[in-house]
Amino acid sequence: MAAQPVLRTVTDTPDDEPPAAAVDHTFALQVASRAGGRQMLRCFACGTCTAGCPVAEIDERYNPRRIIRMVLMGFKDEVLRSEFIWLCAGCYTCQERCPQGVRVAEVMRTLRNLAVEEGIVHPAFKAQAELIRGMGRIYEIEDFDNKKRVRAGLPELRKTLEDIKTLFERQKLNERLG
C-alpha cells in the first residue's frame, strides 16, 4: 500500500510565518481606499507586471508582483519600511499591461505616500521637495543663467516663486517630511 501523504492540518503554524504583530489585515483596504488602489484587490498574481518591468529586469530587489502580494497579505510594516517601494521608475508599463486593470504604478506611488505618513521618507525625495518648496523648482536659476538665456535670445526666468511655500504650508507637507 502506498504511503499516505502527510498533510499539514490547519492548526499547524509554518515556521516561516511572520509573528502576528507584523500583519495588519486592514492594510490592503487602506491602500485600496486611495486613488488607483481599488483595482489592486483584483490582482491574481500572474506576474505580467514583473515580466515587463525595466527595473526588475536588472535588479531582483524590485518585484511589483511580490509587493502587491505583500500588501494584500497585510505586511504593512515590512512594505512601508522597505527600500523597494522607492525603486519603481514610474514608467507605467506594468499598469498598461495588467490584465486585471491594476494601476500598479499608482499603487507604488500610494505606498510611498503612506510611508511618508508613517514618517518614512526617502532622503532623495525629501531633498527634492525642499528645493521645490524654497524656489518653486528643482534646479536653481541664477543671474548667470538668466544672462546666458538673454544672450541666447531666450526670456528670463523667475529665480524664486514664493507662492509655492504657501501651498506647501497649506498641505502641512513640511511637518510630514520632518
Add this chain to the structure above:
Amino acid sequence: MNDSGNGGKRPYALYLGCTIPARVQQYEIASRKVAKALGLEFRDVADFACCGYPIASLDARTARLLAARNLALAERAGCHICALCTACTGSLTEAAHELAHNPELLDSVNADLAAIGLRYTGGVKVRHLVRVFWEEIGRPKIEAALTRRLSGVVLAPHYGCHYLKPSDAHGDFEDCEAPHTLDDLIRWTGARPLDYPRKLKCCGGGVLATDEKLALGISREKLRDVARRGADAITLVCPFCNIMYDTNQKKIETMFGGELGVPVLFFPQVLGLAMGFEPRDLGIQMNRVQPKGLLDKIGIKRAFCRTSVAQAVSL
C-alpha cells in the same frame, strides 16, 4: 471649452519645467526656432513652476495642487500648455484629466489656490510639442518646410514613457504598446526610424536619485541595443531621457566598461536640421555625444558643431 477642435485659436504657453533651462538649454533653443518656423507662436508665462511630478511620491495631493497652479496660470493667460518634458506633460495631463472628471477635487484644489489668488475652472489642454507637430502642424506643412531631407539617416526613436502613459489620462492618443507618432515624424524628415527590441523601454531616469547604478544600468541596455544595430542617433523628446542617454553616456561607459558612442538628438534638433537650420542654431554643439556620422551623411561640415570643453562643462 472642450478638449479638441480649438487647437489653432487659443495660443500655447511654452512650459519648460525645471530641467530644461538648467541642464539642456539646447532643447528649448531648437524647439522655439523650429516651432516658430512652422508658424507656432508660443506665449511665455513667467510664473510657471514645478509641475508636481517629483512631489507625487511624497504626497499626491500636493503634487496635484502644484500641477493645478500651472493650469490656473495658463487659464488666466488665455492659453493652452505646450510642454517639452514628458514628465511635466504626464503630470499636468494627469492633473487636468482628474480635475475635469472630479468636481469635488476641483473645489478643494480651488480652495487652496484661492490662498495664492488663483482659480482653475478647467479646459486647459496639455500637449507635448511633438504631439503638436504630429497632430496640429501635420505632414503637409512639415514636408513643405523641409530644405534638406535626411535621406539615408537611421534614427532610433525613444518615446519618453510619460509622452504616452498613463494612456487613459492622455485620452488614448495612441497605442502605447505600438506608438507611431515619433516614427512618422522621423519618416517625414526623410530619415528611417529604426525598429529595435528595446524601443519601448524606459530610460531609468525615475530611479536616478534613488539608485544611480541601477538607473544607469537600465539606460545602458537601450544604448547597447541601439549601438549594436548601428543607428546614426537616438532621437527623443524629454530632457530627463536625454540626461540618461547623452549627459550620462560617458559615466555609463566608465561604470560598466565598453564603448557606446551613441549620439542623442532631441527631435526638434532633427527636424531643424531637415528644415535647413545649422547645428549651432539648434544648440547641437551642447550635446555631449556629437552626431558626426549623421552630419557627414547630410553634408554638414563638422566644424559647425565642435564644442569646447569649457562650454560642455558650463552646462
